Amino acid sequence: MSARRPGRPYCAGVHVCGVLRRTVATLTGSPHAGCLSRHSCEGTLPKNLHRSTWRTSSLPAAMLASVVAVAVGCDSDSPTGPRSRAVGPPRSPAFDVASVALGAPANTALPDYGMPQPIKIDYRILPGQTVRLRATTALQIRGEPACGGYLDPVTVDPNGGWIPIYTPPPGQPEAEWNLRAFLVDSTVTVTSALTSTIDWHVGKQYWAEVPGGGAWLRYATNTYTDRSLYAWVGRTGEINWDCETPTGQVLPGTLISGSQIIAVEPVLFKVNVTPNAFGPFRFTVETDVTAASLSWTFSYTAGGSVSVTACSNQLVCDFTPTAKGRMQVQLVEAVTSTSMTARSVEVQPCPPPADSLLQDKAFRDSLNALLQDSNPNATPDTLRRERGAIYLEDKVTGERTFVRINDPNATNCSTNNSPNHDFTRYVLLATIHTHPYTPGEFVRFCGSKAFNQNYMPGSSSPDYNGLILDNFNYRAVQNNRWVREYTIDKWTVNRTKIDGGISDEKLFYHSNAGCRWYPQ
Amino acid sequence: MPTRIPWYALALVLVVTATRASAQSCAAQDDQATRLRAQVSKVVSNPEPPWPTVRDSTRIPMMDASLVTFETKATVCKKAAEAYDREIQRLHGTPPTNRTIHLLKVGSSNYAASDPNYYVAGSEWGTVIFFTSNWSFVSAFTR
Numbered sequence: 001m002s003a004r005r006p007g008r009p010y011c012a013g014v015h016v017c018g019v020l021r022r023t024v025a026t027l028t029g030s031p032h033a034g035c036l037s038r039h040s041c042e043g044t045l046p047k048n049l050h051r052s053t054w055r056t057s058s059l060p061a062a063m064l065a066s067v068v069a070v071a072v073g074c075d076s077d078s079p080t081g082p083r084s085r086a087v088g089p090p091r092s093p094a095f096d097v098a099s100v101a102l103g104a105p106a107n108t109a110l111p112d113y114g115m116p117q118p119i120k121i122d123y124r125i126l127p128g129q130t131v132r133l134r135a136t137t138a139l140q141i142r143g144e145p146a147c148g149g150y151l152d153p154v155t156v157d158p159n160g161g162w163i164p165i166y167t168p169p170p171g172q173p174e175a176e177w178n179l180r181a182f183l184v185d186s187t188v189t190v191t192s193a194l195t196s197t198i199d200w201h202v203g204k205q206y207w208a209e210v211p212g213g214g215a216w217l218r219y220a221t222n223t224y225t226d227r228s229l230y231a232w233v234g235r236t237g238e239i240n241w242d243c244e245t246p247t248g249q250v251l252p253g254t255l256i257s258g259s260q261i262i263a264v265e266p267v268l269f270k271v272n273v274t275p276n277a278f279g280p281f282r283f284t285v286e287t288d289v290t291a292a293s294l295s296w297t298f299s300y301t302a303g304g305s306v307s308v309t310a311c312s313n314q315l316v317c318d319f320t321p322t323a324k325g326r327m328q329v330q331l332v333e334a335v336t337s338t339s340m341t342a343r344s345v346e347v348q349p350c351p352p353p354a355d356s357l358l359q360d361k362a363f364r365d366s367l368n369a370l371l372q373d374s375n376p377n378a379t380p381d382t383l384r385r386e387r388g389a390i391y392l393e394d395k396v397t398g399e400r401t402f403v404r405i406n407d408p409n410a411t412n413c414s415t416n417n418s419p420n421h422d423f424t425r426y427v428l429l430a431t432i433h434t435h436p437y438t439p440g441e442f443v444r445f446c447g448s449k450a451f452n453q454n455y456m457p458g459s460s461s462p463d464y465n466g467l468i469l470d471n472f473n474y475r476a477v478q479n480n481r482w483v484r485e486y487t488i489d490k491w492t493v494n495r496t497k498i499d500g501g502i503s504d505e506k507l508f509y510h511s512n513a514g515c516r517w518y519p520q
Numbered sequence: 521m522p523t524r525i526p527w528y529a530l531a532l533v534l535v536v537t538a539t540r541a542s543a544q545s546c547a548a549q550d551d552q553a554t555r556l557r558a559q560v561s562k563v564v565s566n567p568e569p570p571w572p573t574v575r576d577s578t579r580i581p582m583m584d585a586s587l588v589t590f591e592t593k594a595t596v597c598k599k600a601a602e603a604y605d606r607e608i609q610r611l612h613g614t615p616p617t618n619r620t621i622h623l624l625k626v627g628s629s630n631y632a633a634s635d636p637n638y639y640v641a642g643s644e645w646g647t648v649i650f651f652t653s654n655w656s657f658v659s660a661f662t663r
Contacts, residue, residue: 413643414645439570439571439573440570443662449641450640451612452611453659453662454577456574456663460646
């Protein structure tokens with residue numbers, strides 16, 4: 001991030017733009033629209049430079065460069081003079097050139113003369129937020145906060161890139177930003193162009209502003225109502241600092257037509273975590289910047305933190321906290337060395353389930369997939385389907401297999417296919433089926449039948465008593481032993497008692513504490 | 521000569537009939553009844569998720585599990601069975617039926633009734649209905 005320097009004040013006059021201002025004010029509904037700033041003009045630019053020195057090649061280049069940097073913030077004192085930096089809401093590029101009284105013949109070859117072009121922006125700068133500008137062409141961008149200092153110019157990569165700009169830290173909401181984007185020609189820079197009456201016009205200046213607050217990209221309060229950013233597109237040959245183009249003068253250079261796109265966006269940098277019941281949580285960094293380094297720190301809610309060195313410079317980190325806490329990631333951006341911090345959501349490690357099968361992540365994942373296949377969030381809920389499965393163990397190899405039972409007639413509250421497997425080879429470890437509902441959720445229909453009652457988590461009676469021939473447990477009863485019967489709803493996993501007891505055991509649940517494994 | 525039936529024989533017939541009538545309203549306390557009591561007890565007393573959510577849906581206040589007890593009085597079971605069938609007709613659009621039910625007293629002012637042999641066609645779920653003490657409908661749940 002560029003440093004703020006105590007600044008050379010610049011001219012940021014309160015002058016208005018005559019008819020244009022009124023037009024803009026009308027269009028925007030803001031009395032300040034059309035002004036470059038409400039701040040007083042403290043510029044050091046001599047008045048006579050406005051018109052008389054733009055051709056002067058003897059003017060020191062550095063001074064001229066400074067002048068350009070300064071003068072783009074100035075409005076003309078001339079009440080009738082053209083406003084090549086005219087600002088305000090975007091206008092159609094196809095405006096009537098002749099209507100712009102520039103004192104110069106309209107040049108139909110340059111239909112975009114002197115008019116503001118829209119630059120798209122869809123972002124609001126908030127205190128403490130890291131913001132950057134992304135340009136689609138080579139731009140040099142300067143920022144000047146509240147007439148008191150400015151950012152060192154930063155040149156964006158010709159192919160586009162990111163530039164960090166300073167934003168007020170939390171607790172310091174008052175700031176005003178004047179962002180200036182200079183189009184930098186790849187062969188003739190703004191600075192060198194200033195030494196020539198021809199070349200320095202190649203440097204086109206863009207103005208960025210937020211209407212409603214003046215002609216600046218202004219951050220002063222949190223009450224933006226219009227977050228559009230407009231930019232100025234100057235015509236080749238235009239003298240930007242005094243807002244006029246010499247009569248009849250057409251200067252060579254690259255014509256800029258149409259709008260350039262400058263997007264102001266928050267830096268994407270966040271840490272996501274995949275919920276898990278117990279064991280390692282998987283944290284992943286999501287960012288669109290190139291990281292020079294990444295460091296991971298887990299802070300426990302009860303106090304203390306752990307530096308997860310094993311995850312250093314990794315975008316994915318598997319970490320098993322011993323208690324509730326939050327993962328924090330520090331990233332240093334490769335290009336700008338900007339340091340950013342992101343935090344994941346708070347995580348709550350869960351104790352391992354007492355159920356031995358559920359300790360197997362593959363089994364849990366299979367349960368989760370089965371639930372997802374039940375379409376548990378579908379509306380109307382009659383589009384949901386109970387799904388069934390069995391869990392088998394090969395008597396010879398010991399390999400365990402999760403086998404789905406496809407019932408084409410399954411409804412939102414029943415599935416009736418019996419497993420048809422070779423139980424001489426396999427041991428039936430468990431039967432599973434889903435109840436695609438949230439505990440307490442109202443079930444209006446079962447299939448096509450009116451139901452009108454709420455869902456209670458756990459197994460239904462047929463799951464227990466095995467009285468229905470196609471009940472999963474029936475197979476177990478046939479083998480003269482009980483197997484685990486799991487029912488999964490959107491919050492809980494329940495299991496009938498292994499000894500055939502008459503109540504469910506709730507094994508996992510979704511709670512506000514975050515103890516869960518499937519993301520419902 | 522007409523056969524005279526002794527008065528005690530008539531009394532016996534009446535007693536047997538009355539007993540059968542009550543049996544038609546209250547089902548035996550089998551495993552399903554025990555499970556129903558365990559379920560309802562969990563709903564009204566368990567403070568852990570998801571039971572508070574379920575309890576809110578039942579509109580039954582939280583209470584100690586010991587306040588969930590079997591109700592076996594024949595007259596009460598009869599009224600409960602009638603109320604249960606009335607609500608099943610309303611909820612599911614079924615025709616009137618004589619039912620035998622499991623009945624629980626839930627605290628001092630509610631009942632929970634369930635017909636262990638009744639399932640909505642095509643469903644694996646039975647129905648538990650909570651009533652007030654004067655047999656007004658409170659809520660219905662899967663079983």
